[in-house]
Amino acid sequence: GAVVSQHPSRVICKSGTSVKIECRSLDFQATTMFWYRQFPKQSLMLMATSNEGSKATYEQGVEKDKFLINHASLTLSTLTVTSAHPEDSSFYICSARPRGVANYGYTFGSGTRLTVV
Amino acid sequence: GQQLNQSPQSMFIQEGEDVSMNCTSSSIFNTWLWYKQDPGEGPVLLIALYKAGELTSNGRLTAQFGITRKDSFLNISASIPSDVGIYFCAGPPPEGAQKLVFGQGTRLTINP
Numbered sequence: 001g002a003v004v005s006q007h008p009s010r011v012i013c014k015s016g017t018s019v020k021i022e023c024r025s026l027d028f029q030a031t032t033m034f035w036y037r038q039f040p041k042q043s044l045m046l047m048a049t050s051n052e053g054s055k056a057t058y059e060q061g062v063e064k065d066k067f068l069i070n071h072a073s074l075t076l077s078t079l080t081v082t083s084a085h086p087e088d089s090s091f092y093i094c095s096a097r098p099r100g101v102a103n104y105g106y107t108f109g110s111g112t113r114l115t116v117v
Numbered sequence: 118g119q120q121l122n123q124s125p126q127s128m129f130i131q132e133g134e135d136v137s138m139n140c141t142s143s144s145i146f147n148t149w150l151w152y153k154q155d156p157g158e159g160p161v162l163l164i165a166l167y168k169a170g171e172l173t174s175n176g177r178l179t180a181q182f183g184i185t186r187k188d189s190f191l192n193i194s195a196s197i198p199s200d201v202g203i204y205f206c207a208g209p210p211p212e213g214a215q216k217l218v219f220g221q222g223t224r225l226t227i228n229p
Binding site: 006 | 220
């Protein structure tokens with residue numbers, strides 16, 4: 001089955017630094033990847049949709065200059081949290097849509113727990 | 118904002134009991150998905166529904182796509198400890214984008 005690998009699984013960083021999270025599709029090509037954020041005991045909130053080779057589409061209220069998304073290949077998308085602050089601490093999850101697949105059963109990564117201190 | 122309303126928000130049951138949860142929307146959805154999330158992990162797809170009225174099973178799980186296209190339910194029969202987790206309904210929003218919106222989730226706790 002389709003596997004999405006997300007790294008790192010946990011990261012602690014100092015306030016003001018930047019953190020990069022990688023999302024890779026291991027056995028399929030993903031034309032579209034999605035980035036979600038999940039606060040404790042809450043649902044997944046979509047941050048942005050990234051299409052390979054083009055600029056990401058951000059959801060309303062998500063700062064594109066703070067959450068930089070790059071989708072340079074069909075198997076890799078990265079999310080960089082720039083100048084992180086404690087309020088950015090959250091669980092970040094990516095998902096991928098396989099190339100050529102018309103349904104919505106996207107595969108999710110295992111998530112990245114970001115703690116900003 | 119959130120377009121899918123899930124209930125109940127939490128359930129506390131005994132092992133072996135059946136579980137039922139549902140998801141409703143004020144808008145029509147053409148696809149309904151049910152995911153399960155374990156602590157510290159990403160969601161895993163359980164069942165996908167693509168046709169109004171469709172009833173689909175996956176082991177002890179059964180889900181239905183409501184006829185009105187505004188609701189869906191998920192049943193779990195004979196619950197076991199590994200069923201513990203958060204169950205989310207999800208679907209592409211009415212405007213037809215590729216993205217998914219998620220319900221608030223139902224947190225299932227099982228007493229052995």
